[in-house]
């Protein structure tokens with residue numbers, strides 16, 4: 338459904354300053370996949386999505402989206418895709434239902450089909466009671482559902498969602514996702530989304546593509562990434578025979594030796610009565626270690642199997658936390674984010 342090779346975007350901000358927003362991305366997305374693109378601020382997620390949706394032209398590289406080349410046949414790409422951007426695309430004075438119909442008409446649907454599709458989407462996205470409301474009167478979550486309806490009115494095979502749930506409360510996010518996943522199942526859609534929410538990428542996506550400084554630095558299932566890049570952590574607490582610190586310390590040291598023998602165990606550390614280690618599968622490791630400890634006369638008082646998060650994955654990959662917002666952008670000059678007038682000449686041309 339998507340194939341990119343060496344996809345690159347430089348923004349020439351001034352004669353002395355070029356932002357290397359996307360630095361040669363190779364990405365393949367199969368039909369029906371749900372892929373989350375994850376990365377810190379300024380990583381190049383939106384720029385990549387804007388190239389794939391033909392809103393801006395790449396500086397270099399190739400990309401085929403839904404069977405059409407983005408630079409030579411952008412109209413064919415646009416017919417096959419839906420795009421829900423970061424801002425609210427919906428106008429402010431139209432009524433919700435009219436907005437969807439108008440969008441359908443823009444995509445070349447005849448009036449009847451546009452109305453029928455709008456009707457279906459109002460039901461599917463729980464917008465029916467709001468159909469006659471002005472867009473400006475809708476809440477953030479309702480607006481976001483309307484945005485999704487606008488992205489889906491021409492029944493695209495491929496849907497791009499740029500941070501679909503940013504700013505929504507947890508319940509509204511969950512509700513929006515229920516709707517999106519149901520529609521995806523009904524229509525057999527391919528979905529590519531960007532998100533800042535690690536849990537969202539973790540639970541919704543079958544595949545997570547981690548982007549940093551304009552490059553793909555990891556690409557796997559969330560579980561695969563965690564297994565190979567972060568690993569589980571095992572934390573065991575020993576109980577001393579009579580509670581004396583010396584006994585506890587020596588029991589912990591002996592337990593650490595046992596843990597170190599677990600195949601694949603690494604970073605084994607002892608902190609007073611606690612032994613901690615990285616292992617491939619912590620829950621599966623606990624019983625064997627507890628039995629071996631007991632056979633050696635060591636009582637394990639508590640055992641915790643700690644699964645890594647995608648943030649641990651990002652930390653392992655980059656040494657930074659994804660939760661630290663405001664990662665510095667890559668540029669050969671000053672920070673373009675500091676200059677609100679900085680725009681890409683190509684963007685201006687495309688927007689015109």
Ligand SMILES: Nc1ncnc2c1ncn2[C@@H]1O[C@H](COP(=O)(O)OP(=O)(O)OP(=O)(O)O)[C@@H](O)[C@H]1O
Pocket residue numbers: 348350356357358376377378379380381382383384385666667673674679680681684
């Ligand atoms: N029109 C533009 N002109 C100049 N620089 C730009 C332009 N658009 C994006 N950039 C820069 O390109 C880099 C990548 O931006 P992009 O919006 O793709 O990041 P992102 O990963 O989507 O970030 P966020 O999570 O904050 O939305 C940033 O350094 C950004 O400042």
